Amino acid sequence: MIKKAILWLHKWLGILSGIVVFLVSLSAALYTFQDELKLLFYPNKYFLQSDAGAQQPKPLTELIAKAQANLPDKETISRVDLYPAKDRSWVFRASATNAEGFGYWNYQSYYKRVFVNPYTAEVLVVEDTKNEFFQLCLQLHMNLLLGKTYGHALVGYSTAIFALLLLSGMVLWWPKKWRGKPLKRAVSLDWKAKWKRLNYDLHNVFGFYSFAVALVMALTGLVFSFPAFKKAYIDFFNVFATEVVLTDLSQDKASAVPYRYIDPLDNGLSHLLTIYPSADMMSVRLRDKDEPLVDVQIRLAENRSGVFKWYYFRRDNLQVDKIQDSEKLTGGNKLASLNFDLHTGSIGGMPTKIFAFIISMFCASLPITGYILWWQKGRKSTKAKTKRAIR
Structure with missing residues (x-):
């Protein structure tokens, strides 16, 4: 009886959130290697043609003025990302949003990045970041390109539902016997099985292998989505801190x-x-x-x-x-500082990024196989009703 109730809850929560989970998971997979791919695809932006050697960077205020001169008057630089490495450009960001704007292009008023050679003050590229591919992937992941007011909330609540789906899915996956055929079917795929059975196993097995990492991704996503959850998360883990370490050195x-x-x-x-x-x-x-x-x-x-x-x-x-x-930092504050690295898989470098990419693709597949299971059962039920009516 309890398992039937969990199955009913799992099914309808999955139907409600499936499309959002698919888009968020797919965009997460696309964004996983954005740091490496940007350097590969846009070398003229991020790398200087020659190493600066012993040269010293020009004063930051001079570089800001130079970058600002390449932007319209109403677009103001608000952040600088700079690299001590002698072969890298510095990035000057100008960004503004309209919190009430519906749709990404109304929400993001403008977003430009000016790439500057810090040793010569030469402007290399002025990028329209608002329409850059990886920025669009990020916004799809964060708010479905709907803007912050509506899209951010929709993603946040869908992420919370996804966490519940993971937990309920693990209950439904749990084998009746931890040996023999039941266990083998729960953790492996039979590619020779009929399509219906294979789809069912894909949903179960991918869900099992995704569970731990996907749950971490979901919980760290909730930290970004809900300030109250972030505070509770920090306070909870701070309880386990044995001492307070002052950050003033x-x-x-x-x-x-x-x-x-x-x-x-x-x-x-x-x-x-x-x-x-x-x-x-x-x-x-x-x-x-x-x-x-x-x-x-x-x-x-x-x-x-x-x-x-x-x-x-x-x-x-x-x-x-x-x-x-x-x-x-201690306890919850330490975990909060690592939240982005945990969420994106960058916590352990390239190996954990690859793992995060694979799990994100698994997560994107779950709504698809889940919808197919729902459609198959609905079709079977319709056929049964039709047969009874004919009789």
């Missing part, structure tokens, strides 16, 4: 930032490039001039957003006000 805070330029942002960034020459990337979010702090995030490992140091400088005297270090 007194030795680093005491270090003096040399005044080489007029603007505090130029000095702070020059200081960090000297300290972390082998960092993968640094990100600067441009604040208003009256903001008391200037902040720079340093991503220490390649394609990993969860391994970082975040420096906050006082604008008035360039003293280091605070440093956030991902290694010093």
Whole structure:
């Protein structure tokens, strides 16, 4: 009786959310290798023609002005992604959204990225990121290209339903006997079986092998979708923290930032490039001039957003006000910092990315095989009713 109720719930939740789960899973698979594929497909944007050698980058404010001059007046640069590696360009982002806009092209007012040679201030490319392929994949994944107000909520609730489908599916998959033919059928495919049986096994077996990783992807997706869930998630795991580790590092805070330029942002960034020459990337979010702090995030490992140091400088005297270090976080805060890496599979580099890609494709197949099962049972039921009517 209980299993029948779970089957009924599994079926109708799957019917309600299937199309969304398929699109979100497929777009996740397409987006998995976006970091590597962008470098492969757009080398003229991301790489310089010649290594800069011993040259030093020009002041950031000068580069911002140069990039801004290549954009329309109403499009303002708000973030810079820069690379200490001598063969890489720096990326200047200008983006604005309309939260109430329905549909992606109404929601995203504009999104441009200006690629600049930081050693010569030459503008390499001005990209219309709003219509770039991987950006469209990301927006399809996040909000189905419907905009944030409607699409983000639809994806969030469908992800929650998908988590329930995974749990209920595991109950339905559970073999009656953990040996012999029942166990073999539960964990392997018989490609010689008839189509109906093969489709049923595809749904069950792919669901089983996807379960653990897909559940992690679903839960980390909920962290992005629902602030209340994120807070509860952090608070829950913080309970297991044995001590609070301060993120302020007194030795680093005491270090003096040399005044080489007029603007505090130029000095702070020059200081960090000297300290972390082998960092993968640094990100600067441009604040208003009256903001008391200037902040720079340093991503220490390649394609990993969860391994970082975040420096906050006082604008008035360039003293280091605070440093956030991902290694010093505890419990839920640590997991929250790793959320993107867990969600995308970049937590372990290329091997886990490949694994995440495969699981995403498995997840995309589940609604298809599930809908076929529903259609087959409906067709069988219709035939049975027709036979009874004829009699």
